[in-house]
Amino acid sequence: MFRYLFAGLIGLCLFSSPVQAQEQDGLLPVEQAFVFRYTLAAPGRIALQWDVAPDYYLYRSRITAKTSQPGLTLAAPDLPPGIPKHDEFFGDVEIYHGAVEGSLAYTLTDPAATAIELTVTVQGCHEVEPLICYPPHPTRLRLELPPATATSAAAVGGLAGLGSGSGGSLIGQVTGQDALPEEKAFVFEAIASAPGEILARWTMPDGYYLYRDKTELALEDAAGMTLGALRWPPGVDHVDEHFGSVVVYYHQVELPVALRRSDGAAGPLKLRAAFQGCKENGICYPVMIRTVDVALPALTDAELAKAQAGFVPAAAAPDASAADASAENALRSTPPETGTGTLAGALLLALLGGLVLNLMPCVLPVLSLKVIGLAQSGESLTKARSHALWYTLGVLVSFAAIGLLVIALRAAGQALGWGFQLQQPAFVALLVYVLLAVGLSLSGVFSIGSGLAGTGQNLANRSGPAGDFFTGVLACIVASPCTAPFMGPALGFAFASSSLVALLIFLALGLGLALPFLIVGFVPALASRLPKPGAWMETLKQVLAFPMYLTAVWLIWVLGKQRGVDAIGLVLAGAVVLALGLWWFERSRWSGRPLVRALVVAVVLAALVPIVGITRLPPPAVDAAAIEAQGAVPYSREKLAALRTEGRTVFVNMTADWCVTCKANEKNVLGSAHFRERLAAANAVYMKGDWTNVDPEITAFLQEHRAVGVPLYVVFRGREEPGRVLPTLLTDAIVAEALAPAVP
Template sequence: MRALVSRFYASLLIAVGALWAPAQAQNLPKSEVRTDQVVATLLAHAPQGVPIGQTPEAAAGQPVWVGLQLTHAKDWHTYWKNAGDSGMPTELHWTLPPGVMAGDVAWPLPAKFPIGHLANYGYDGTVLLPVPLIITPEYKPSPLADALEVKLKASWLVCRQECIPQDGEFALQLPLRSSTALHGAAFDAALKAQPTSVTGEHQIELTDGGQRLAVRVAGLPASVQGQTLEFFPETPNIVVTAATPARPGEPVGPRTWSQHWDGAVWTADIPVSPDRADAPETMPLVLVTADQAQGWRADAPVKGAWPAVAPVAVVSPALEAALAANANANANASAAGTAAVPASAANTSVPTVTFLLALLGAVIGGMVLNLMPCVFPVLAIKVLGFTRHADDRRAHRISGLAYTAGVVLSFLALGALMLALRAAGQQLGWGFQLQSPGVVAGLTVLFTVIGLNLAGVFEFGHFLPSSVASLQARHPVADSLLSGVLAVAVASPCTAPFMGASLGLAVALPAWQALAVFAALGFGMALPYLAASWWPAVARLLPRPGAWMDTFKKFMAFPMFGTAVWLLWVLGQQTGIDGAGALLALLVTLALVLWAFGLQGRTRLLIASLSVAFGAFLLATIGPNVIHTALPAAQAAAAAGERWQPWSRERVQAVLGTGQPVFVDFTAAWCVTCQYNKKTTLANDEVLNAFDAAKVQTFRADWTRRDATITAELNKLGRSGVPVYVLQAPGKPPIVLSEILSVADVKAALGQL
């Protein structure tokens, strides 16, 4: 016995070490984020260490720098503080200890990236954005602290011909009692790339009725006099960014500019942007040599009165026209009954015939839900109940009614909750409960426990009071009702055929009509079992009770484990590999606890106590990973050229604005129908070739985690859950395809373009 206990204790220690190491590793500071376009790294430079408890004057002689280094893939670039005609500057948000402050970004000299009739300012290759840390006397680390923790949340836009927003979270530890100079060369190079401030009689004068700027910059070094310089205004939306140099002897025009030297003063004649959005009194500007080796910064006061500011153009005229055309097309389609339910129609009654058809569609859709793989395990339990009471017709009928009540009441409760939260301003859709990692984890535990019980690993009576353990036998009605509740919990996230349109209509109806649709869905789902419970022929077809039932019971454990595996995969989509791994470890420990309680004598007390303690330890250390939502998959930013791009309303409208049709797959990891369609129809070579032939850009809207923007888009399409498949061409109403997607459906829709 002692040897057994010793081996068990040693195994526990080994398991603790194996699980503790990943738990600690995932908490280590992360200083690098990689995408296909950018490698972003947080660097630090403190050659004289971190000055603690010193006066500002003394601390100034011990510089502490941090910075985000961006290494771009070939042909990709990010942006300067003034991005130019488009783009977005890189943004840095620091989290620092009390008494430590971050200064402004010391922006290196930018480059100009002409793109057709536009131009952007930014960086390619490798660039470091240095930021000084200001260590004040108020910074008082703990006597036991040996490092200053620096955290950064950064976002940047990386572009080639297309643009991808990306972000990342970084952290590093700056040693308090030693120097940090590993990246000194990178910081020295970045600081040398700063523009040098010049003093003198700088001036900008408005000319030609405010349509042009006459710029004069004095104080530049004699070594650059006579050279051609590049002009970068720090204030955005003031000048024509893509203006090109006028040819010698040619007068300047609305999109050209000129420069020359008036002795030691650099002068330029630059056109003002027709979309100007500001009227600054002083304009900071940067001048850079042609080889980008040197640059100078000057603050030039503006002389003259600015004309009225033009309205800010949110989108280009072409895109604005495309948006208007799509809006008109959607309105016409809605009038014809083929597109989304308009927002103005929310909570309004519909014709009686439409309402009755919605109820019929809900009943049929609820019946089809029984074909979903996630519902099979629950139905298997009910079938096992049939075999136990094959001759008890009355028990069958009562069980059928109770199961139906559980299903209908659950649908009504979910529907009422969704309607109430929507009325409170929440953007929720059908299946919202599985968008919560906590709910998914709870269902995974439930199905695992049921599976272990069916497999014979434990019996509830071994560690529950007899009054509780016998509840199922003493209260079969309650057991059937709760089985209906469980069936709805795992079935509702998938909208079967006929069900999607009914749900989409339900959320736009008055409350009593909407709840009637939800009740019809529940009745449809329970109808097959209800009919079987009241049909005597079914009972006669079932085999007689016998020894085979124990084998059948254990066999039914595997559908339970299969459902738990599916839910574990769903959780992995929400919380990442750390969350899924943590839950898997907790499930193994739970199985150990349940098995231990089934033992006898002192062995039960010892092993059960150790397993419970071990489980509590794991729950405290790695348990939080189970409900910690990981970054959305879209933030991984699909590389250019990938077939399925992350969905956003702006991206779709931009593609439609170029005249290209789009196909959107609204999906979720917890939707079994979605995954089936994705692996079969949407991965079919015939479908993919048809997309390519029609030059369709494909997008994927991932609703695995709660996303209010996707929910709102589904509402516009008259849907409240996934899957939803939409094909749309510019200027035409969207085509919403069937939830059960086939190759023929997709090709037929493409033929309508």
């Protein structure tokens, strides 16, 4: 009976919780997904309204309001009941669809106040698969009060509906003393300043500033014309409440933009600009979009040729928007040659990758089990072949199951990389239990599979076909953190191919992993050299339990990185309950009392209860201080684009705590003084992204560079040169060559 329970634990590991998908094209901006309106509708009360777009929802508990204005006190938002939902991030919550109306009561004790200022923050998600959730989105409100309300706190009555707005950072009522209308706060114009150049200009009054990284340019209905690189002048470093460290411009900024023309005919050109800015120590405006006409002069053939010769292309494709161009410029790369252009080549690499995997430290605990099986098979060639076949079947079935899961998720539009299963805390906790159970079995606390035969069977017969099969399953599961360096090219081919080809490649990976054991089982000359069974096997079995325990400790550490110290406490408590159940199971094996056996199974199943608590724990915030202590900056798409715009060299390291190869590279190469010296000599920035937990932004980065998982190392040089993808196994020489000054 227990062997089926044990098999169920491993099965749960294979099909644990789904993967968070990365952002998809067509996702609405947050201001359009959750359109916000407000008004002063009654004495001491602000009316709030959200129009939630179809297929989106707002969290009720994530709607909050705060103020730093002296004398202004806010009550909790008065909101209607929502729809109950169990959320993977926040547990049991209520959500809103469609139109939502609420209110916010306030008390104003400052008789001299002429306006109220506050911030309303919301959070919501796009619920169509794949699920995508927005970060908390703050909206700053400023509402003018009628003169009559400025006399006393008791006279806040008589308020009319004075302010309303929609979008992100909203402007309430605009008056001569308040923020200027956007067309006066930010004057935009553009002219043709040279045969192959447009000059865009923004003019702002004193006290207003424009964000550089929130500014985009694109052409409308301009066949045969292409915008080139944006040549921003130096700006002012500014620490922003919403966007962190940014570059802004005051008063006036002129931006030269290269233009490629297919002919020299004169004619009009429509230039569209999307930009965002703020009033200093005041409100921030929503994204503003302006379209202006630019009169292009006629060019001679010589002038046109000269203009095209000096054209500096933008980072993106000609028909992409300016926002897409900026992002594409940050992410373009030249991957290393893989040599997997044919199915035969991919299958061969998959087979070799699985073969080499037997030497990796991740598989060491499973090798311990294989040593036991090989020793047992010394009794006869038939038994050796039986061990080999059942073990190989377990490996192949496991790889096929994971391959089918990957294919199904890909067909459903979800994005994932190899190693995604270890991003799930439930999977990691289950794997801890499996390894603990295997270790306790090897230590003699209980026996797996002894029910297959009667009392007195020797050790060689105890494991049986089921033991060999699930040893293969375990080999597949535990091996996954080590697969990327050797299986990456083949897996990349699989992820980009048809479902049948992908499944064949996964099976080839499994065959490579099982091949050494299969050869020993079917080659009599090798099988005959195996040691004969004896008393020494019991001692060896107990010694080999300790790699299992060490691997379980490593996974507990990974779980702590994913969900914090509370998760460690929960999984350790569950491990103690599991050990109690397994010990009791062995003690009651021959009691013959069904009630006792039922209680034993109940105790073992109770060990799974802490996993439910683990899944409800929120992931810790990115520890920016810890990353910066390593001489790195946390990865963000915007930060990478900004650094590239500045012409900086950027070394991007995508890693995960459960990735053994990542940790080895960081210890031996990226954590060395030589690496820091190379960075300093190249004036390079070290950027680090942590994929330990599901992160759609990093998943998107991996896919854009055709990587199937971590580690991924990309070196970007300056503005235009594509990034260079480095091998997954780093050396000092590889890094030195990648960061060396470019040869002119």
